[in-house]
Amino acid sequence: MKIDIFHTNIILSILFSLAISPLFSNTVDKCANKTNLNAQIIQNIGAGVNLSLLEHTWEPAEELLKTDINQKLTLIKQLGFKTVRLPVAFDMFLQPNSSNFQTALLDKVGDAYNTCEKLGLSLIITYHYGKVYYGSDNRISERDRIMWMWKQMQNKFKGMGYQTLFFELYNEPTEERSGWKEDITYIVNGLRWEEKDRYYIIGGTNYNNADELLDLGKLNDEKLLYTIHFYEPYIFTHQGAEWVKDHTYITNIPYPYEKRRMPELDKAYTGTDIEQDYAKYPAEGTREYILVRLRKVADECKKRNMTLICTESGVINLADEKYRRTYLEDIMSVMDELKIPLVLWDFDQKFSLLIRNKKLIKEVEHWLNK
Numbered sequence: 001m002k003i004d005i006f007h008t009n010i011i012l013s014i015l016f017s018l019a020i021s022p023l024f025s026n027t028v029d030k031c032a033n034k035t036n037l038n039a040q041i042i043q044n045i046g047a048g049v050n051l052s053l054l055e056h057t058w059e060p061a062e063e064l065l066k067t068d069i070n071q072k073l074t075l076i077k078q079l080g081f082k083t084v085r086l087p088v089a090f091d092m093f094l095q096p097n098s099s100n101f102q103t104a105l106l107d108k109v110g111d112a113y114n115t116c117e118k119l120g121l122s123l124i125i126t127y128h129y130g131k132v133y134y135g136s137d138n139r140i141s142e143r144d145r146i147m148w149m150w151k152q153m154q155n156k157f158k159g160m161g162y163q164t165l166f167f168e169l170y171n172e173p174t175e176e177r178s179g180w181k182e183d184i185t186y187i188v189n190g191l192r193w194e195e196k197d198r199y200y201i202i203g204g205t206n207y208n209n210a211d212e213l214l215d216l217g218k219l220n221d222e223k224l225l226y227t228i229h230f231y232e233p234y235i236f237t238h239q240g241a242e243w244v245k246d247h248t249y250i251t252n253i254p255y256p257y258e259k260r261r262m263p264e265l266d267k268a269y270t271g272t273d274i275e276q277d278y279a280k281y282p283a284e285g286t287r288e289y290i291l292v293r294l295r296k297v298a299d300e301c302k303k304r305n306m307t308l309i310c311t312e313s314g315v316i317n318l319a320d321e322k323y324r325r326t327y328l329e330d331i332m333s334v335m336d337e338l339k340i341p342l343v344l345w346d347f348d349q350k351f352s353l354l355i356r357n358k359k360l361i362k363e364v365e366h367w368l369n370k
Contacts, residue, residue: 048083048343080368168201240318257285
């Protein structure tokens with residue numbers, strides 16, 4: 001039978017389609033699986049809280065390691081949280097004259113993970129107080145040291161909790177933009193070489209600032225979560241904080257902004273940063289500002305396929321209770337509206353979410369139980 005060119009082309013087209021169909025199907029399946037996995041990760045993180053302890057550099061390291069946190073983890077679960085973020089000042093717990101962890105730290109963090117696993121909590125381990133500073137000349141040696149510390153932590157948890165245990169590689173970097181991108185890429189690549197399945201959490205410089213995250217952009221790694229810390233407006237959330245007095249000496253600041261209730265600005269602060277923050281507060285001290293601010297970063301991250309979370313936000317307990325509760329309510333509702341998993345700072349310290357008799361602030365309780 002004679003077959004003309006037209007029919008020959010049809011037959012070849014069919015055969016080609018059959019040949020590539022499995023390849024295309026595999027590609028689609030991989031994309032779908034990645035999307036589903038990221039969605040599951042986000043669901044696993046859900047609503048979380050920071051448990052502040054192992055970053056307390058002002059306390060003896062040996063006393064911190066002796067402190068039992070299992071009862072607090074149990075209470076956190078009972079109250080309805082899904083995730084605990086555990087800040088750790090790695091450098092406090094090193095063997096003398098080395099970058100090797102004390103066995104006691106690895107045991108402590110391992111015990112915390114085991115408790116979280118039994119309770120059904122996700123756990124984020126975070127490195128606090130890194131030493132790569134803006135303009136520093138120790139970048140190369142320091143990033144190698146940081147990577148080595150994380151490799152020890154990573155080896156401790158090899159094969160464990162890939163959907164419930166996350167490593168936040170560096171808390172609140174302050175390095176110059178291009179230097180930070182180079183350094184965090186180097187650390188991620190070095191860790192990924194030895195561990196293909198762990199999810200790492202990274203953020204932008206300027207203390208995990210939202211704008212800086214967008215400047216950092218998406219790295220060439222598909223198992224990254226991108227974090228911001230959100231304490232805006234800072235003049236309200238940190239009012240009275242003794243560690244940043246030049247920015248926060250003013251107290252009794254209302255939220256949302258009310259002109260008649262605003263304290264006066266001392267003339268001694270004319271021309272300072274706090275004067276600028278004070279002048280911006282009428283515009284920034286509102287839910288609308290928070291929504292617009294966060295929507296910008298959420299939309300951009302979605303466009304760039306960057307999975308966005310917020311691992312710190314909260315209000316110091318020196319703020320008026322009424323205004324504090326209103327701010328928390330706004331933050332929680334905005335994060336929910338934009339589908340950004342939120343880990344509040346903190347459980348029971350200076351930004352405590354607890355009130356009398358170990359009960360939660362009412363608005364936080366409603367957020368967890370909705």
